[in-house]
Amino acid sequence: MAAVKETIDQVRQIDVDQYKYGFETKIESVKAPKGLDESTVRYISAQKSEPEWLLQWRLEAFQRWQAMTEPTWAKVHYPKIDFQNQYYYSAPKSTSGPKSLDEVDPELLETYKKLGIPLKEQELLAGVQSSRVAVDAVFDSVSVVTTFKDELKKAGVIFCSFSEAVREHPELVKKYLGSVVPQSDNYYAALNAAVFSDGSFVYIPEGVRCPMELSTYFRINEKNTGQFERTLIIADRGAYVSYLEGCTAPMRDEHQLHAAVVELIAMDDAEIKYSTVQNWYPGDKDGKGGIYNFVTKRGDCRGHHSKISWTQVETGSAITWKYPSCILRGDHSRGEFYSIAVSNGYQQVDSGTKMIHLGKNSSSRIISKGIAAGHSQNTYRGLVSAHRKATGVRNFTNCDSLLIGDKCGAHTVPYIEAKNSSAHFEHEATTSKISDDMLFYCRQRGLSAEEAVALVVNGFVRDVLQHLPMEFMAETQKLIGISLEGSVG
């Protein structure tokens, strides 16, 4: 009976811990000794044959980190992290510089295939330009492969792993590294600066519009391993780039730490669009396991008329602590933040943005949609500030929260600071549950309770969805459906 089977399948699907990326890849790896001290930092630096200046930079960060204390202001609760009881570096053994995809461990390729990420450079089909995305795949601590390199090179775009950038373009790395997020910016940024292993590096030269979407895919595989990657994107004068980031991890009982740093720099008239679909393992239905996602993301609109836009879909991680920010330094610069944060089970999300207006006539827009279900806690925390001399700045903020079930919480903590009179700030926030009328209407039209919720929620987040690149839109819609499964009835 096909219908019966379908029902059984559907029922099986309705389980909180239906995390479909929870598989583990059996692959040999090289790891740094457990624990963290100066020698760990030196080990990582040596593994990557880094120049002396970078090692010194790391050590400086490590010293600063030791003097810092863990932040406790966020609305998240977790047992104290034992920083000595984990590995800070892990690399798949066979990746000592593959020249082409053929040399990459087939297990790895298989992993990415399972995740639905094409690492093969597909031949271009006539007229289907938008389906091409250049991918940099990061597995545990190292970058595995970067696709479409030659074609990007022709356009003058540099897109490579961070280690490669340190080797090939040290002058660029030296100039921009830490210029947006300094080593001692905060506890986790300092930790990252000390032990970061790899990540992506993008440089778009003057006047170039990057010919395709760039994408990085992060995967934590190894047990007891923290992932600390660093992304640096520079769009020179008049350049444009759209960058996508995705992440997954296997299902494990223990918590794993992910502390990344992303720095974006937009010069005059440049534009960077940064999209994230964060789908780290959120823990099982009892709140066991899951990733601690403590990330520092910041963009610097350094030039006038520059623009940085963050779009994020947060569905994973046991704990999210993440505030992608824009420093609007240039006159007439623009910052945007579009966010969907979905939490279920025992997830805790404390996320939001900072729009720091320093340039005259700079403007920003924040649209944040939080959806809390199960026993989760979902907090929006944001700052909008106008400097005394930043005249004519504008901001519009809208943060809405939706509550599904009576065991979850949704919180809004905005800070709005106008230090001059010409600042024009508007902020509005609402919290409500899905209206029974809406659900009843959908049910009446033959939709199941689950489908009705998914429909309403997708309508609720539509404002943000439309800012996602095509590649992510379909995936996100499905993801939101999965994340909310089991939250009704």
Add this chain to the structure above:
Amino acid sequence: MNVAIPKTKAEQALTEAFAAAAPKLPGSAAVTAARAKAIGEFGAIGLPHRRIEEWKYTDLRVQLKDIGATAVDDATAVSADDLRAALGALANVDAHRIVFVNGSHRSQLSALDGAKGLDVQPLAAALKSVPEKIADGLMRATGPKSDATVALNTAFVSDGAIVRVADGAELTKPLMVVFLSAGTTSRLTSVRNIISAGEGSTATIIEVHASLKSAATGGQVNALSEVTAGKGAALTHVKIAASPNGAVHLANWNVTLGADAMYKGFQYTSGQSLVRNQTHAVYAGEGGKFDLSGAYLARGTEHIDTTLVVDHAVPHCESRELFKGVLDDRGRGVFQGKIIVQPDAQKTDGKQMAQALMLSPDAEFDSKPELEIYADDVVCGHGTTTAELDADLLFYCKSRGIPESEARTLLIESFIGEALDKIEHEELRAALSSYANDWLGGR
């Protein structure tokens, strides 16, 4: 932060002032013990500073400098005409009246002509004469835990009004509680009101902080009101802090609403150098309605902070807040509003709005409207805006032949008017409009 921070001059002065004033402050042994405990607590926590989240925008360690002489057993001569002059437009409001000068009750200035169902007593007398247990209760504050302004009030309180509205009583006239600053020495005045509206009663209480023109500048007022609205009571509570002598004004309102009670609060503030209005509201029964609004006007380097926490712990309650601020020169407005909805407080309806109008390029407005929600069947929202006068509106007025300065005044009046409209008592609303107009006229 457990790091030992050196005491500021003000902190030192406060501790010393207490030691000097303690023997003169009214009260039985239990009261004296409560005072000693409170000053001990203050000694431990010190003045709040910007590293404390609730005081992020108002740093008393930096902003509170000189401490005046402790006001106790004051005998400054004040005539009925002086009082009338100090009240200005408010003198026209027909009301029962209890008057305090520099934190001490003055029966000859008061007018409490036996209203039915209204009992008003000065606190100082009660602290001396009531049994210990009750005196202890009078010294207890229900608001925020370990707060320096509350601790200081408990330590220094010299007088205030105990107001009881009997069950079912409907007061036709409002009660005006007037706190007057007078004399040529600047003082530290600490007062406390204990207001309880009985079941099903209706009352309006107007708390006025004013000063004589001749009064010294730079005084400090610490005023705390413990308010309880009984089941089904309808209580209106208006506070006006508008002394022209640039005093520091630290106020706490702790409000408890019974089932189906309705509380309408309003805070008008102008002419103060440093203000912190803290309100803490809790619901004791279902169906409570809490409505707090306010208007504040700041110029020079005045700093006006409105902080409120509405804690919805029971279902079916409502809360509304509307605050409007006008900021001129280097004036700074702060708004921190937090609505908490506890896990079982279903069907909560909460709305909050804070708006600031900036008249000068150097003005500053910091806003932090928070929602903390643990129940799903709720409707909660907040909004906050900050902007200059709308150039289009100004242009429209000018195109109709209204001179610019007049047009500006008109627009500011209408901005403030939205908040003032929340006051139902007509004479009172007119009086506050005239206060606001006087302030605008001084521009």
